[in-house]
Amino acid sequence: MPKKSKYIYLLLILLILFFSLVRFVNLDADRPLPVFATVIDEGYKTQNAKYAVLYNSWFDEDINGGLYLSPLSVITVYLSYKILGVSLHSTRVPSAIFGILSVLYLYIIIERENKKVALLSS
Structure with a gap:
């Protein structure tokens, strides 16, 4: 592996670590009240996971009908609730x-063409 390539991978790792830390800071912060659509959508899509953890039932017929709405999202949030507890x-x-x-993943796809462009785009 050339020396220049090692520096690109090191820079990529450092950037991912830095932006991972930035992304996880204040993850549970509430949004301001006028932003209704995102808060409602977030709660609506995670309702089934919450019911599965708290009440051992995947469905809350009063709010939505089941896993047909973003099943992968519901399952990953369910696993997160099981590991970390139910919270924002x-x-x-x-x-x-x-x-x-x-x-x-974006870096891996674009790296085939140009490593510098891949680093900048990711």
């Missing part, structure tokens, strides 16, 4: 992790 922080952890993984 544990609701947002899977999204933060997948956001970090998407940056790494």
Whole structure:
């Protein structure tokens, strides 16, 4: 492996670590009240996971009908609730992790063409 390539990988690792820390700071912070759509959507999509952990039932028929709405999201939030407990922080952890993984995936895809462009784009 050339010396220049090692520096690019080291820089990529440092950038991912730095932005991972930034992403996880204040993960449980509440949004201001006028932002209704994101708060409602976030709660609506995690309702099934919360019911599965707290009441051993995947469905809350009063709010939504089941796992047909973003099943992967519901399952990852469910696992987060099982490990970290039910909280706003544990609701947002899977999204933060997948956001970090998407940056790494973007780098891997673009690296085939140009490593410098891949580093800048990720």
